[in-house]
Amino acid sequence: ITVKEAAVYGSMALVLAVAVSLLAGLESLAIILLAIIVGMLYNAKIKKFGIYGNLCVALSTAFPFIYGAVVALRSFWAVPIRCWMFFAMAFLATWSREIIKGIVDVEGDRRVGIKTLPIVLGEKASAKIALIIMLSAIVLSLVAIPFVLNQVNYVFIVFIADILLLYSVFSTLQNPTRQTARRAKNMALIGMSVGLAAFIAGGV
Template sequence: MGLAATARGLLELTRPVNTVAAGALTFIGAFVAGGAFDESAATAAAVGATWLATGAGMAINDYFDREIDAINAPERPIPRGAVSPRGALAFSVALFVGAIVLAALLPLLALAIAAVNLVGLVTYTTYFKGLPGAGNALVAYLVGSTFLFGAAAVGDPLAGGVLAVLAALSTFTREVIKDVEDVAGDREEGLNTLPIAIGSRRALGLGAVLLVVAVAASPVPYYLGTFGVWYLVVVVPADALMLVAAYRSFEDPTAGQQLLKAGTFVAAAAFVVGRLTVA
């Protein structure tokens, strides 16, 4: 493999779309807390730390999952030979170090959230992924905590609390759908994910219930006065997409996951619009 192919493989390891999205959620957390621009240096450090930590977590996950990915996702960088396992591990460590350096510039609570999340990212594949529901819950927490992290970086962590819960609930559902897609490879590796432990349809049913809870709770930020009425205008289509995603996932998990991801992006936009239009 040439240098360009390796560089492309390293970039792919970070899942750029997911990494950028995580940084965007951190920014939204700071924005909702009212400090994204007043505390621009802290916001930039938090977003940068999120980018690096997320990329590192994705890379180390691929390192530990390389044998499973040879079955479930042979096109990924390590199985196809674009990046060596050792290279992926070294790359992940470098990104983690960068994330720690940036997080150290932030207030103590934000630093504590970052520390917990870094441990979670490292232990996800090695320990939690194979425990029914535990891996899903950890990823759900990690996604939801990006709002808390952004808000804490500018000194108001409570401002991101409701958003963190809503994001965590929808993420749990998306992770369950992903596990349903990966049942063959996970079973081959001896993992006991939620769909393997209780069956795919029951796992999807649990995810759907939690998603309905998230949708039902989505107006809460408006009623608390955190967001303006335009939040409701934008979040309703997001809720609709998510509910359709839950329904579709029973027949086509891949389509369900894509719809759920789209709904998540629309919901993130609703958070921004809601903050801009609050009275």
Template sequence: MGKLGAFLRLARIEHGVMAAFATAVGCAVGAGGWFSVEMYRLALAAAVTVAVEVGLFVFNDVFNLEEDRVNAPDRPLVKGEVSLREAIALGAFSLALGGALAAALGPAPFLIAALAVLTGMAYNARLKKSGFPGNVVVALDTALPFLFGAAVASGVRIPLLAYLFTLTAFLAALGREVLKGIVDLEGDLRAGVRTVAATKGVAYAAKLSSALLLAAVSLSVAALALVKESALLAYTALVSVTDALFAYVSATLLLRSDKATAEKGRRTTLLAMFTGTLAFAAAA
């Protein structure tokens, strides 16, 4: 695919697609159901999400260029497949496009998109090595598509269920980010990244990660009270799988906080977040 393939790898387009799906779920929750979603607004919202994700990932590689020369020599910028000027132009265009399309969707979607851009750029430029504050930003930007989608469908009158799903996703993503700090401990210590595992120890990080994951489980159960009856069975089935996976990871981390256990937990939580998104989709 040549140059196009290099741009797609730089943009990590698969992350944008996953975030766009979360936005679609948010739209359905905000609209009161999938059949109530206005398709043209959903298409615009998905375009905003992909554009913002692309812009943030491109600038992540721009700011990380020197580190990637050592840790990720196969990245397009490092290999020279994409020039630094081209990357900056793509990132700036993507963020500008995302902002313009978000503004067309209304003030509430625009403000949420702006929050994602500002926090994401702060992470790229300053917060990546800060440890827990950086984890918070990554978790926030992981969860915001649900809230953004709901705002696209309902403006400022966002349903309580959308807020609950957003907070659940935030806690789960934050727990996973803390967990990843255990897996990446050796490299983070060399790079000066102040993760919870690096500053407080792996046992403390494991306990914190477990607590955050279990808090997400609790909120997902609380959401049962807000899910409409017609969707209750599907949501319960899918969220039960999600919660069982999170509970399993939490239990194993409390028993053992070594790198191998954390790596298994990292993979399992990724699966749990996927099934959790499907549960949110079913609840809409």
């Protein structure tokens, strides 16, 4: 696929997304427009500022939890607290993973001038920050237990997710090398996928 074809397909997808969101209501349209703006700003400018780029990626990953609730409930103000909790969990877990990913990409990012946390603070300090952020996500996953509809299914699956996520950041902290970080970011992705399964199984 050429760059021109990618631009055409991407534009068509954006138009379709906006049209579908409009059918679901103005509030869902506002969320999808905000997500599009965040994505465009990331590609155009913010990506070069690694720290803020990580936040954009985390925000974009977390948006669907609120967007889906707004589409289903037809009201932003009706979004239950458990959806906001999963929004926050997704945001924090993705942010942590993006920091770990920065350790993997540190050489390439340094060459092109992207100021990620591993470049600004070093790999070890960045791994510590990633651990703190991931621990916050894990704590939230436990706080959410009373709010989910099917607690038994949720607890069983989210426990597996939390172990995977915790292992990913601890392994990076113990040995913050490119090879370890690469394995850790993949492990974190698996953990986040299991976390999504917990979200669904919990009947959120």
